[in-house]
Amino acid sequence: MKRHFEYLANSRPFHPNLRNLAMTITITAFERSPDGGKGLARDMRVRWALEEAGQPYEVRLVSFRAMKEPAHLALHPFGQIPTYEEGDLALFETGAIVFHIAERHAGLLPVDANARARAVTWMFAAVNTVEPPILELGTARLEGDKLWNKERLPLVKERIRNRLDQLSTYLGDADWLDGAFSAADLMMVSVLLRLNPSGILDEHPNLAAYVARGESRPAYKRAFDAQLAVYARKR
Numbered sequence: 001m002k003r004h005f006e007y008l009a010n011s012r013p014f015h016p017n018l019r020n021l022a023m024t025i026t027i028t029a030f031e032r033s034p035d036g037g038k039g040l041a042r043d044m045r046v047r048w049a050l051e052e053a054g055q056p057y058e059v060r061l062v063s064f065r066a067m068k069e070p071a072h073l074a075l076h077p078f079g080q081i082p083t084y085e086e087g088d089l090a091l092f093e094t095g096a097i098v099f100h101i102a103e104r105h106a107g108l109l110p111v112d113a114n115a116r117a118r119a120v121t122w123m124f125a126a127v128n129t130v131e132p133p134i135l136e137l138g139t140a141r142l143e144g145d146k147l148w149n150k151e152r153l154p155l156v157k158e159r160i161r162n163r164l165d166q167l168s169t170y171l172g173d174a175d176w177l178d179g180a181f182s183a184a185d186l187m188m189v190s191v192l193l194r195l196n197p198s199g200i201l202d203e204h205p206n207l208a209a210y211v212a213r214g215e216s217r218p219a220y221k222r223a224f225d226a227q228l229a230v231y232a233r234k235r
């Protein structure tokens with residue numbers, strides 16, 4: 001979806017009338033992403049959801065310093081990205097933002113009440129059960145110079161492998177977690193993607209294929225290209 005604009009905090013919107021449009025969606029993203037546009041920062045999950053929902057959006061780019069200043073802290077108490085603004089509503093936490101989008105637009109949650117509840121369960125499972133050891137791996141890498149890290153790293157990898165074994169068994173040869181693609185898959189694929197550089201995902205071919213299926217969705221590609229365009233410009 002090409003109908004969005006990237007602009008820096010405090011700069012003028014692309015078109016002044018956009019300010020007057022009801023319910024314009026604005027999200028925040030890193031002004032400079034540490035990953036240089038690999039799509040690992042969490043604005044990518046929100047962009048992807050908005051693309052799946054066919055919703056135009058604007059992106060306000062924020063610096064690390066601006067994220068800790070009062071204007072941004074009023075939107076995000078922890079001084080992070082992404083945030084989501086729509087009319088009077090301001091949200092933070094990627095899972096909550098994706099759920100909000102999925103609830104209001106067709107295509108990201110099943111209509112059947114029980115299937116919908118199961119999809120929400122899997123959204124929580126992605127961020128509460130599968131993501132924590134994956135995040136721990138990132139932290140362990142950042143703290144690679146610590147003496148105890150040599151002993152810690154295998155333990156972290158074991159915890160990840162344990163979760164991937166369980167997820168792989170559950171998924172089997174299904175395309176998606178529970179029937180058709182949903183916000184649950186969007187969240188789970190996004191979480192698993194962070195393992196790409198480690199090679200651990202390839203130990204489970206069905207999970208590697210699952211992630212590749214997610215990445216090949218046109219909405220994912222549009223979201224990825226949009227964030228890459230920001231950081232490619234800034235290199």
Ligand code: GTB
Nearest residue numbers: 033034035040041042079080081082092093094095
């Ligand atoms: N639980 C929150 C959510 O899901 O929205 C977590 C949000 C969060 O971690 N935001 C990060 C942030 O703002 C960016 S996404 N960090 C700055 C800070 O805390 O000061 C995490 C992230 C950052 C960078 C990469 N990368 O470079 O690969 C990947 C993921």
